[in-house]
Amino acid sequence: MRLADLDVIVTAPPAPGWGGRYWSLVKVTTDTGITGWGECYASAVGPSAMDAVIRDVFARHMEGEHPENVERMFRRAYSAGFTQRPDPTVMGAFSGLEIACWDILGKDRGRPVWALIGGRMNERVRAYTYLYPRPGHDMTAFWTSPEMAAESAVALVEEGYTAVKFDPAGPYTMRGGHQPAMSDISQSVAFCRAIREAVGDRADLLFGTHGQFTTDGAIRLGQALEAYAPLWFEEPIPPDNLLEFQEVARAVRIPVATGERLTTKAEFAALLRTGGARILQPALGRAGGIWEAKKIAAIAEVFNAQMAPHLYAGPVEWAANIHLAVSIPNLLVAETIDTPFHRDLIRGAIAVEDGFVPAPEAPGLGIEVDEALARAHPYTGGQLHLEMQEAPCNYRDGNVFLGGAPPELP
Known part of the structure; x- marks a missing residue:
């Protein structure tokens, strides 16, 4: 059996774009006719350029090989190009293709992927989700409303979730780290207070950021949130300076989580060595794929750290996350995006049940991709999967960050 053919499908979820503006799905077929699906989570270049990168990685490094x-x-x-170092775009391309290889192997052997990477450690996977607007909520006002956030949290807890995430402290700018506006700190405290009062101890609060603060700014914000005991303080500073994470971890009494923008065991191991984080959030469509993520989990285990696979993408990466999560002992929780489009794209093969995802039993990734639906929603825009704004932090009028993937940047 050899890898023989590749197709790339760029699918755009319906507005407001939960999971990003588009998803790069890969369909890999062997010379024996077995098809595997993967998803590439790399967004630094546009989808047409990424298509070319994916095809080059496949042709150069994978075509003709056994998927094992x-x-x-x-x-x-x-090691391509004499580099031998993490490259998020190349590794993003490889990650999706590697996921497809495991899907092929599972189908060939009639076993789910988790059975091929160590077997079933967990019967089900604890899930968390972002707080999204509920029916009747104003889609714009929601992101600055502690009251609406609390209502969303209560609804999700009633559905069975035991952890909810929110990120009220903007903005996310190309300028790198900044000091938070005092109004952003106040709003973050208000969100934590309202959600904690609404759900009590029935759910963990996951405070999200996206690397937007300086080290000192992250410490100021984190210390202001300590009274509400969030389970984690996510990616508080830019991911390009791993040494600074340890300064935040030492100063803030909230566990630091990070990893969605890191790739390969090389970057995660460096983070663990410094004590900068004890909750790792690899995105399997960028971090190197399922096997590399399994290695990251093993290294984390040595440091008494836990895994919380990240998801801001489509359901194929979600499926890969679940198989990894089923197989590892140091699982904390896994992110999920449970929209009708996510479910329909994989024909409901994986779903959240009372706040958990049962271990898939079908061969491979355990999903059946609706290829016609994927092709019926092509991405035709010119923006990236996600983008950072050019305008700096607004210290006078406050900052608003809209969830999803809005069509126009502020």
């Missing part, structure tokens, strides 16, 4: 040889193919891609 993921280690060999990884080393080729990792």
Whole structure:
């Protein structure tokens, strides 16, 4: 059996774009006719350029190989161009293709992917979700309303979720770290207070940021939130300076979580060595794929750290996350985006049940991709999967960050 054919499908979820503006799905077929699906979570170049990168990685490093040889193919891609270092775009392309290899292997052997990477450790996977607007909520006002956030949290807890995430402290700018506006700190405290009062101890609060603060700014914000005992303080500073994470971790009594923008065990291991984080959030469509994420989990175990696979993408990456989560002992929780489009794209094969995702039992990733639906929603815009704004932090009028993938940037 050899990897023989590749197709790339760029699918755009309906507005407001939960999971990003588009998802790069890959369909890999062997010379024996087995098809595997993967998803590439890399967004630094546009979808047409990413299509070319994916096809180049496949043709250069994978075509003609047996899908079992993921280690060999990884080393080729990792070392390509005489680099031998993490490259988020190349590794994003490889990650989706590698996920497809595991889907193929599982289907060939009639076993779910988790059975091929160590077996079933967990019967079900604890899930968390962002707070999204509920019916009747104003889609714009929601993101600055502690009251609406609390209502959303209560509804999700009643559905069975035991952890909810929110990120009220903007903005996310290309300028890198900044000091938070005092109004952003106050709003963040108000969100934590309202949600904690609404759900009590029935759910963990996951405070999200996206690397937007300076080290000192993150410490100021984190210390203001300590009274509400969030389970984590997510990516409080830019991911390009791993040493600074330890300063935040030492100063704030909230566990630091990070990893959605990191790739390969090299970056995660460096973070663990410094004590900068004890909750790791790899995005499997960027971090190197399922096998590399399994290695990251093993390294984390040595440091008494836990895994919380990240998801701001489509349901194919979600499926990969779940198989990893089923197989590892140091699982904390896994992110989910449970929209009708996510469910329909994989024909409801994976779903959240009372706040947990049962271990899939079908071969491979355990999903059936609705290819016609994927092709019926092509991405035709010119923006990236997600983008940071150019305008700096607004210290006078406050900052608003709209969830999803709004069509126009502020």
